[in-house]
Amino acid sequence: MGKKIILPPPFKIKSIEPIRLISHEARKHAIQEAWFNTFELQSEDVFIDLLTDSGTSAMSDNQWAGMMLGDEAYAGSKNFTHLKEVIAEVYGFPYTVPTHQGRGAEHIMSKALIGKGDWIPNNLYFTTRRAHQELAGGVWHDVSVAQAIDPRNSSLFKGNIDTKKLLALILKAKKEGVKIPYISMEACVNMAGGQPFSIKNLQSVRAISKKYNIPLYIDATRLVENAYFIQQREKGYRCTSVKKIVRKICSFADGVTVSAKKDALVNIGGFIALRDKKVFQKMRELVVIWEGLHTYGGLAGRDLEAMARGIQEMTDDDYIAHRVGQVEALGERLEKSGVPIVTPVGGHAVFLDAKRFVPHIPQKAFPAQALAAAIYAESGVRSMERGIVSGQHGDEPYDGLELVRLTIPRRVYTREHLDYVADSIIALYKKRRAIRGLKMIYAPQTLRFFQARFKEIL
Ligand SMILES: Cc1ncc(COP(=O)(O)O)c(C=O)c1O
Missing domain, CATH: 3.90.1150.10 (Aspartate Aminotransferase, domain 1)
Structure with a gap:
């Protein structure tokens, strides 16, 4: 048997930054x-x-070229129009709220959706997401599978939600008259070691969310990596492109918050993308107070353009x-x-x-x-x-x-x-x-x- 041939990176280096090892x-x-x-x-x-x-990716020549095409208008920048179109194509959501980075999106979402004392089920937590849920008066609840915190467990989808725990929490909330404003599901759960959820699990969570009329919002910061694991590990997806899997995942959600500093290959940027027009309207009002106008959300036009191009490249x-x-x-x-x-x-x-x-x-x-x-x-x-x-x-x-x-x-x-x-x-x-x-x-x-x-x- 010959040695397995390892493919080199599908890009070459055009610009370098020196580094040095101090004593x-x-x-x-x-x-x-x-x-x-x-x-x-x-x-x-x-x-x-x-x-x-986070924010440490190298941008492509195509993204740098886009930076030169920044439309720095205060309102209605053409780069925002481009970003919206790309998000609609890649994620499938009609409405986009731009933010300066992921925690900006988490802040706006938490303020728009969470009331004092509400419970929010999460698969483990991400630090800033949980902090914003709590700052908005919510109570974080863990509904992750037990394997998530077992570093030696070799399950392939340790980012799954334990649907029994989720159901029990929903029924308890009903009994106690507590509101659950949304179910929060993180892709490639960071605190568990970057572990993905499966489409099968997502579908079960969606069925529960539909039955109890609770929206499902995904932290899609690392959705592309999650989609890649689904392609490699979940039965029936080997021949499906990562791009199609990303779109399929989003079809089960009401919306996403994204730190574009990860998957989307930019040094700064984030957004919320969603389906519900009423919620979008509320978020649009809030973003103006906390981030910037609803067509730039704290970002320069050139950053919006780099993000749009990064989103197109990330699913290759x-x-x-x-x-x-x-x-x-x-x-x-x-x-x-x-x-x-x-x-x-x-x-x-x-x-x-x-x-x-x-x-x-x-x-x-x-x-x-x-x-x-x-x-x-x-x-x-x-x-x-x-x-x-x-x-x-x-x-x-x-x-x-x-x-x-x-x-x-x-x-x-x-x-x-x-x-x-x-x-x-x-x-x-x-x-x-x-x-x-x-x-x-x-x-x-x-x-x-x-x-x-x-x-x-x-
Ligand atoms: C899963 C996840 N969600 C949200 C965030 C917050 O994003 P940002 O750092 O852009 O504010 C991060 C950042 O590391 C993250 O990993």
Whole structure:
């Protein structure tokens, strides 16, 4: 048998940005100065930046060309018209509300739909989405499948909703006279390790939403990656294009909120797209107060154009196969070397399982935070914590996942970069006992992971 031929990226490099690896001493100093929080590092001190895939994509020549065609009119920019048309074609929704990024969309949606004391069922949560639900007076409820928080469970659709839990919640709400304004379903659930839902599960959720007359809104930030997993893993979709699967998923939803900084290949941008004209009208009124006029939503015309073109490019089957393949290849190398990771590997990131990587650090000493800091000091690679620090308030009893996310920006790094990442983490794993736990010395009230400060426990 010959060796499997690995296809190279379906693009070539036209423009480059230099990066440099500062010394080990300088890295140790930098992470101390950053209070052991990788969000506080200076980007110049980072060699390979896997903090996030948000807004870090490389744009295509076609998108850059579109930037030159920005119509910077305050109202009625032709780039917005183009964006609306593209969204209607790719997602299938007639109404679009542009926002500056995903959390802008979550804010407007929460304000438009949630009343004080309402319950919102979610498959786990995304940090900003839950924060906006709660700020609007809502109560977040988890209806994810139990496998979602089991890093060793090999189910292929750990992003599914547990329909029994969902039904039970709806019936309880009815009994207690509590309103459920919508069901919230995230594609490729970030907090579970980038895990997708299946079409089969989505159809069951839709049936419940219809029966009880509760709208279904999807966080479609990583919908293309979710669609790719459906193509690869769900029976009957192998020969269906990712573009068709995206459209099919949306046909079961009332609307989506999107951070276009991920799938849609732009550095800034977001939107809500939906079917209901009345709700759209309400959101249009709100967006003017919080984001900008309803035809730019806090974005320049050139950003709207880059987003429209990015949405057209993101469903290309060769591109998305390469993107997810790159993540899978990094995961495979780590797993083969015995490094504990969440499996199956998600769509946008490899998640290290800190509970198994540094079992000598108890959860109260923030194992994932400590591991992310150690990875930086070891290699100059920036990752981020996804565990108890990213947990919403830090006051709830928590025995969930304790992960470090190595997030791969789109179209940015080559196989050589990712080999360096794998080699460095494998080397660190061999001397993992030397990694020390941390003590939290400051935390903001919400979204504390961005700015929390730590000291090493000596
Ligand atoms: C699933 C998901 N939803 C929403 C957001 C928020 O989007 P933004 O960062 O553009 O505000 C993110 C950002 O990481 C995300 O991953």
